[in-house]
Amino acid sequence: MSLPRIAIDAMGGDEGVRTMISGAALARRDHDRFHFLLVGDRARIERALEAHPNMREASEILHCEDVVGGDEKPTQALRRAKTTSMGLAIQAVKDGRAGAAVSSGNTGALMAMSKLALRTMPGIDRPALAALLPTLGEDDVVMLDLGANTDCDARNLVQFAIMGAAYSRIVTGRQAPRVRLLNIGTEETKGTDQLQVAAAQLRAATGLDMSFEGYVEADKINRGDCDVVVSDGFSGNIALKAIEGSARFVTDLLKTAFRSSLRSKIGFLISRPATELLRHHLDPNNHNGAVFLGLNGVVVKSHGSANAAGVANAVAVTARLLEESLTERILADLAELGEARLRETRGGVPAK
Known part of the structure; x- marks a missing residue:
């Protein structure tokens, strides 16, 4: 059975059309149920498709020459939502021509357009950007x-x-993912008032399919001790950039060390299987595909510098979210939270 079509913003990203089409073709090579709406310049898309015959019968092209610039302000991009490849890919989700959209373009513009076109689902005040990070766990x-x-x-x-x-239940298969709030310490008294109130509400919401386990510090995010880390966007973005920077620092440091002497080069050859495993584990392309959660539709952000394998991973993530009905799962949990708060109120304990 075919999945709903995935709209691909073929014009976004550092490499543009060639990489986006190659990535989609790579994803379809493993999953022939994928079908696409390719949004962008028709001539450039058709040239890229010449190298991927498996894509032709599975794709429709929506011609569009206008592109959102990488440094364009979201407010500027919004004015051209009806003429740009990014805006038309999102509009296809709203109109039902596609089940989801994938773009490697400007993150701020993608969020602004997605929120305006799709709106947030009932019970959600703001959509959030979520991504998968590697850990020492399974x-x-x-x-x-x-x-x-x-x-x-x-x-x-x-x-x-x-x-x-x-989201975690879909990608990990855990029935009750371990959830923690990012904080400056694990003690219950640590953190802002908002963090402490959120922690109290999550502890009280016993009917949800999650296991709230308190706080986590930034240096423990990748230990594999939790499945979901929650934070505000300011702290989360800083933590993410620090993790990515540390990963690059370690890999660059290893390269320098292995090149420092003949003995080190011999040591590199001996340890190459282990270093290749490390490189694979830290390669951001293997974890590509951040999701805008909380919208009435699925929108996935591929990293602007992602290669074809990275784009393929983002497409595969998108398809899995469609297949596993992410939006419906979130709505069901929100309904359960509302029922839990109602039970608290009826029991004489006011919800905070």
């Missing part, structure tokens, strides 16, 4: 928000936890 960790909302209150953090847990 599964990746879901982290959100990663920059969509710099200021968040307790209500936002609780909603992020619900959305992140629903």
Whole structure:
């Protein structure tokens, strides 16, 4: 059975059409149920398709020459939502021509256009940007928000936890993902008032399919001890950039060390299987595909510098979210949270 079509913003990203089409073709090579709406310049898309015959019968082209610039302000991009490849890909989701959209373009513009066109689902105040990060455990960790909302209150953090847990259940298969709030310490007295209120609400919401386990510090995000890390977008983005920078620092340091002497070069040859495993584990292309959670539709952000394998991973993530009905799962959990708060009120304990 075919999945709903995935709209691809073929013009976004550093490499543009060639990489986006190659990535989609690579994804379809493993999953022939994928079908696409390719949005962008028809001539350039058709040239790129010449190298990927498996894509032709599975794709429709929506011609568009206008592109959102990488440094364009979201307010400027919004004015051209009806003429740009990014805006038309999102509009296809709203109109039902596609089940989801994938873009490697400007993150701020993608969020602004997605929120305006699709709106947030009932019970969600703000959408959040979520991504998978590698860990020492068997599964990746879901982290959100990663920059969509710099200021968040307790209500936002609780909603992020619900959305992140629903996403984690899909990608990890855990029935009750372990959820923690990012904080400056693990003690209950640490953190802002908003963090403490959010923690109290999550502890009280016993009917949700998650296991709230308190706080986590930034240096423990990748240990594999939790499945979902929740934060405001300001702190989350800083933590993400620090993790990415540390990964690059380690790999660059190893390269320098292995090149420092003949003995080191011999040591590199001996340890090459281990270093290749490390490189694969830290390669951002293997974890590509950040999701805007909380919208009435699925929108996935591929990294602008992603290669074809990275784009393929983002497409595969998108298809899995469609297949596993992410939006419906979030709505069900929000309904359960509302029922839990109603039970608290009827029991004489006012919900905070």
